[in-house]
Amino acid sequence: MSSFRSKLVRAALGAMAGLLAAFTALAVAELVAGLVRPAAGPVTVVGGAVIDRTPAAVKDFAIRAFGANDKIVLQLGILAVLALFAVALGILALSHRRAGAVGVLLFGIVGAATALSRPDTTGAGDVLPSAVGSVAGALVLCVLAWKAVPMPAHADQEGAGGWSRRNFLTAAGVTAVAAASAGALGRFFTGRQGQGAVASREGLVLPAPSSPAPALPAGVQLKVPGITTFTTPNSGFYRVDTALTVPKVDAGTWRLRIHGKEVTRPRTYTLDQLLARPLIERDITLTCVSNEVGGPYVGNARWLGVPLADLLKEAGVRPPSKGGTADQLVARSVDGMTLGSPVEDVMDGRDAMLAVGMNGEPLPFDHGFPVRMLVPGLYGYVSACKWIESIELTTFDAYDPYWVKRRWARRAPIKTQSRIDAPKPFARPAAGTVTVAGVAWAQHRGITRVQIRIDDGPWQDADLAAQAGTDTWRQWSYRWKATPGGHNLTVRATDGTGQDQTEQRTRTIPDGASGWHSVFVTVT
Ligand SMILES: Nc1nc2c(c(=O)[nH]1)N[C@H]1C(S)=C(S)[C@@H](COP(=O)(O)O)O[C@H]1N2
Ligand SMILES: [Mo]
Numbered sequence: 001m002s003s004f005r006s007k008l009v010r011a012a013l014g015a016m017a018g019l020l021a022a023f024t025a026l027a028v029a030e031l032v033a034g035l036v037r038p039a040a041g042p043v044t045v046v047g048g049a050v051i052d053r054t055p056a057a058v059k060d061f062a063i064r065a066f067g068a069n070d071k072i073v074l075q076l077g078i079l080a081v082l083a084l085f086a087v088a089l090g091i092l093a094l095s096h097r098r099a100g101a102v103g104v105l106l107f108g109i110v111g112a113a114t115a116l117s118r119p120d121t122t123g124a125g126d127v128l129p130s131a132v133g134s135v136a137g138a139l140v141l142c143v144l145a146w147k148a149v150p151m152p153a154h155a156d157q158e159g160a161g162g163w164s165r166r167n168f169l170t171a172a173g174v175t176a177v178a179a180a181s182a183g184a185l186g187r188f189f190t191g192r193q194g195q196g197a198v199a200s201r202e203g204l205v206l207p208a209p210s211s212p213a214p215a216l217p218a219g220v221q222l223k224v225p226g227i228t229t230f231t232t233p234n235s236g237f238y239r240v241d242t243a244l245t246v247p248k249v250d251a252g253t254w255r256l257r258i259h260g261k262e263v264t265r266p267r268t269y270t271l272d273q274l275l276a277r278p279l280i281e282r283d284i285t286l287t288c289v290s291n292e293v294g295g296p297y298v299g300n301a302r303w304l305g306v307p308l309a310d311l312l313k314e315a316g317v318r319p320p321s322k323g324g325t326a327d328q329l330v331a332r333s334v335d336g337m338t339l340g341s342p343v344e345d346v347m348d349g350r351d352a353m354l355a356v357g358m359n360g361e362p363l364p365f366d367h368g369f370p371v372r373m374l375v376p377g378l379y380g381y382v383s384a385c386k387w388i389e390s391i392e393l394t395t396f397d398a399y400d401p402y403w404v405k406r407r408w409a410r411r412a413p414i415k416t417q418s419r420i421d422a423p424k425p426f427a428r429p430a431a432g433t434v435t436v437a438g439v440a441w442a443q444h445r446g447i448t449r450v451q452i453r454i455d456d457g458p459w460q461d462a463d464l465a466a467q468a469g470t471d472t473w474r475q476w477s478y479r480w481k482a483t484p485g486g487h488n489l490t491v492r493a494t495d496g497t498g499q500d501q502t503e504q505r506t507r508t509i510p511d512g513a514s515g516w517h518s519v520f521v522t523v524t
Pocket of ligand 1: 380
């Protein structure tokens with residue numbers, strides 16, 4: 001064998017040992033996490049830490065480019081980086097076994113430390129997945145790297161390292177299968193941990209609202225092909241959050257604590273206590289501040305929940321306009337997320353609620369089971385806390401919640417927006433009458449007018465669908481006499497205060513995108 005070729009084979013065996021060590025470490029960590037706490041697994045905690053440190057612009061880009069797959073992309077990225085280090089450590093371990101093992105253990109220490117630094121850590125036990133996993137990985141690396149090739153110093157010695165290639169590959173195969181089994185077992189335990197929560201959700205019977213949603217007027221839903229449905233089904237509702245593993249909260253043990261500045265009667269509620277209160281049911285459109293002009297991060301559902309203002313009043317809270325000194329309400333979730341809303345908005349009579357139901361069923365886990373907050377008219381990041389566990393009254397001066405620490409605005413009412421859903425961009429409709437249609441929203445102000453402009457022509461009023469309320473989006477359509485050629489269609493809306501949607505384009509950061517949505521089509 002040429003020496004180059006033998007070096008190559010040697011490196012390949014080292015790389016293989018390194019990858020197997022990393023795979024073992026992750027799989028064993030997965031197993032331990034499944035037994036201890038799934039959210040303490042190394043990929044989850046490191047991924048969470050990366051998300052928290054990602055600059056807002058990059059995060060925004062990720063949401064835009066990958067949508068709900070952003071988290072899968074992130075996890076694949078972490079695994080790819082780990083694989084590179086694993087290959088390097090494996091090759092290093094051929095000549096410096098101890099250094100290779102120490103390298104693996106260092107990754108374990110990083111994972112363990114990260115687990116402890118997460119806002120949702122439950123204590124010292126969270127180091128176990130990374131710690132045990134990395135020890136397993138280091139052992140695998142020592143043995144495989146040692147046996148992959150005769151150690152140079154002992155190459156002449158009988159029996160020092162150097163399995164036959166066949167024995168090495170057999171050992172590698174056995175390791176891979178064992179690690180995969182450990183990983184699978186870990187997944188199984190993780191699933192089992194969530195079973196109590198799943199059962200609590202399945203067993204939850206939502207009480208009837210004492211204030212049902214007003215019936216939807218006939219005609220809120222236009223019959224135009226391609227238009228968004230007025231009510232977004234739960235399965236199609238956009239999801240934006242930082243959770244790498246969706247929290248599975250058991251409704252039976254869930255508690256909500258209301259406390260803080262000026263709370264004269266702090267209280268902790270069980271779900272049953274909340275459900276025993278009068279419930280309201282409302283159609284409310286939720287929008288993400290990361291939604292680009294024309295973007296998809298907006299959805300409308302029928303929510304069932306407890307009026308939040310009543311709970312606050314019972315706790316002794318007064319809005320600033322009535323002399324209260326706490327102007328910010330900070331909602332905290334079980335995964336450590338914090339969102340801050342103006343107390344004034346929550347208590348001004350709008351249907352701010354702690355929602356328990358979404359479109360006739362308990363909240364899906366993805367959307368905050370068992371309880372989430374909603375405040376009509378505010379972007380999700382300043383109001384819509386999922387998996388909520390506490391509400392603290394404070395001031396905007398005293399505390400910046402998660403997104404505000406990351407350069408997003410402290411206060412963020414939803415900006416008036418309108419979107420063309422049909423025809424789609426670059427569609428090729430036939431000349432004649434083409435129905436242009438879409439949705440417009442300005443929650444809590446309502447939509448009173450939508451206008452369409454063809455190319456540089458005059459603004460023309462679109463036909464408005466019936467309005468369900470000021471807190472929901474509103475559909476619109478326009479019968480366009482389309483002539484052959486390329487055309488640019490632009491939409492704008494006017495809100496219930498008479499304010500026109502601004503033409504000025506802004507980025508989503510810091511307080512939501514503005515500007516008009518345009519679609520280019522070629523009429524044939
Ligand atoms: N716990 C928690 N709640 C959260 C978030 C989050 O990351 N964690 N994201 C917020 C944001 S930015 C938005 S837009 C809404 C989205 O709610 P949805 O995923 O149910 O559509 O949830 C809000 N509530
Ligand atoms: Mo959002």
